[in-house]
Amino acid sequence: MRLGICGWSQSGKSTVFDVLSGGQVHDHPSGRALTGVAHVEDDRLDFIASLFSPKRVTRAAVEYLDLPGLVAGPRSQEANPGILADARQTDGLIAVIRDFAATTVALPFGDIDPARDFERLWDELIFADLEMTERRIDRLHKDMKRPSANRDDQAAELACLLKVRECLEETRAISEADLGAAESMMIRGFRFLSEKPLMVVLNVGEEAAAKVGVRAGDDFGRPTVAMCARLELELDELPEDERGAFMEEMGLCCLAAGEVVSEAFRMLGLVTFFTCNEKECRAWTVPEGTKAPAAASAIHTDMERGFIRAQVVSFEDLKELGSIKEARAHGRLRLEGKDYVVREGDLIEFRFNV
Ligand SMILES: Nc1nc2c(ncn2[C@@H]2O[C@H](COP(=O)(O)OP(=O)(O)OP(=O)(O)O)[C@@H](O)[C@H]2O)c(=O)[nH]1
Numbered sequence: 604m605r606l607g608i609c610g611w612s613q614s615g616k617s618t619v620f621d622v623l624s625g626g627q628v629h630d631h632p633s634g635r636a637l638t639g640v641a642h643v644e645d646d647r648l649d650f651i652a653s654l655f656s657p658k659r660v661t662r663a664a665v666e667y668l669d670l671p672g673l674v675a676g677p678r679s680q681e682a683n684p685g686i687l688a689d690a691r692q693t694d695g696l697i698a699v700i701r702d703f704a705a706t707t708v709a710l711p712f713g714d715i716d717p718a719r720d721f722e723r724l725w726d727e728l729i730f731a732d733l734e735m736t737e738r739r740i741d742r743l744h745k746d747m748k749r750p751s752a753n754r755d756d757q758a759a760e761l762a763c764l765l766k767v768r769e770c771l772e773e774t775r776a777i778s779e780a781d782l783g784a785a786e787s788m789m790i791r792g793f794r795f796l797s798e799k800p801l802m803v804v805l806n807v808g809e810e811a812a813a814k815v816g817v818r819a820g821d822d823f824g825r826p827t828v829a830m831c832a833r834l835e836l837e838l839d840e841l842p843e844d845e846r847g848a849f850m851e852e853m854g855l856c857c858l859a860a861g862e863v864v865s866e867a868f869r870m871l872g873l874v875t876f877f878t879c880n881e882k883e884c885r886a887w888t889v890p891e892g893t894k895a896p897a898a899a900s901a902i903h904t905d906m907e908r909g910f911i912r913a914q915v916v917s918f919e920d921l922k923e924l925g926s927i928k929e930a931r932a933h934g935r936l937r938l939e940g941k942d943y944v945v946r947e948g949d950l951i952e953f954r955f956n957v
């Protein structure tokens with residue numbers, strides 16, 4: 604899974620990136636996108652590992668892309684589509700919106716107004732998509748003037764892109780363009796930005812740090828997590844035994860980084876399941892609705908081909924009963940067939956035959 608971190612310049616994107624990717628990178632080259640991989644902290648995996656004492660614990664991995672800041676003002680329409688081109692190669696976007704008032708950090712629009720900043724960011728995404736659509740429409744018009752063996756395909760693509768353009772011109776997401784299944788397939792290769800799952804990290808100042816966490820009923824109409832990115836980064840750098848006292852001093856009740864990852868998984872429609880034996884305990888992510896054999900193929904394709912059954916226990920049952928043995932004794936260890944849909948938190952042992 605790959606998530607792009609985007610937003611206006613100086614909104615705190617690189618700081619959020621450092622928090623999410625565990626602060627491994629300290630040098631953010633200006634004007635270039637930077638990639639970092641983070642392993643998702645998960646208490647459930649730690650609990651399961653404590654039961655099996657495996658040699659290795661492997662966490663789910665997320666790749667983050669720290670994008671250069673979008674520019675406001677006259678240069679925006681020429682500069683921003685280029686900056687956003689990298690953002691197309693992601694599965695979803697995290698928009699970092701500034702809500703901290705440091706006088707030393709420049710404000711692209713002169714003042715702090717998260718709702719406006721989000722709206723303008725959305726306009727930039729739409730504009731970049733629109734520009735790409737228009738380029739393709741022009742190309743098709745030109746190509747269609749010449750004889751061609753695939754005229755029908757060209758005409759179908761043109762009709763589809765005209766619908767897309769109409770939608771974008773009204774600053775609506777492409778998902779609202781009312782496209783049929785074949786049309787949706789046709790435009791998949793464009794990797795439109797306004798079609799991607801999008802969430803917001805509201806980067807709040809130190810004085811509002813106590814209010815971090817998930818926000819419902821937000822201003823943005825998107826899943827939103829409030830975070831004081833700079834403070835969380837400072838906390839990451841402290842020895843573990845000093846964190847509690849520092850958090851108390853700053854009035855920080857909890858950390859938001861974990862919430863961002865959970866919200867991102869939710870918005871992408873991903874579920875996490877676990878496998879564990881004496882060798883390795885591991886977290887895997889698959890799209891919601893994945894059936895057991897396809898989940899097994901995430902581990903090894905042979906396991907899908909030779910799939911016989913899945914032995915499943917939910918994390919809640921395992922936690923409550925404390926061991927696989929007790930789960931079995933209470934009938935909570937289920938044997939599921941090839942139509943079983945994997946659920947969030949399942950611990951699965953695949954039985955297969957190759
Ligand atoms: N006071 C305060 N400063 C912050 C906070 N988050 C980020 N900053 C500061 O704001 C400045 C910009 O942060 P970056 O994370 O580099 O912002 P960016 O969005 O990556 O900037 P560009 O890549 O240049 O667009 C840095 O000096 C940060 O220390 C915050 O929550 N509070």
Ligand SMILES: [Mg+2]
Binds near residue numbers: 618631671672
């Ligand atoms: Mg940056």
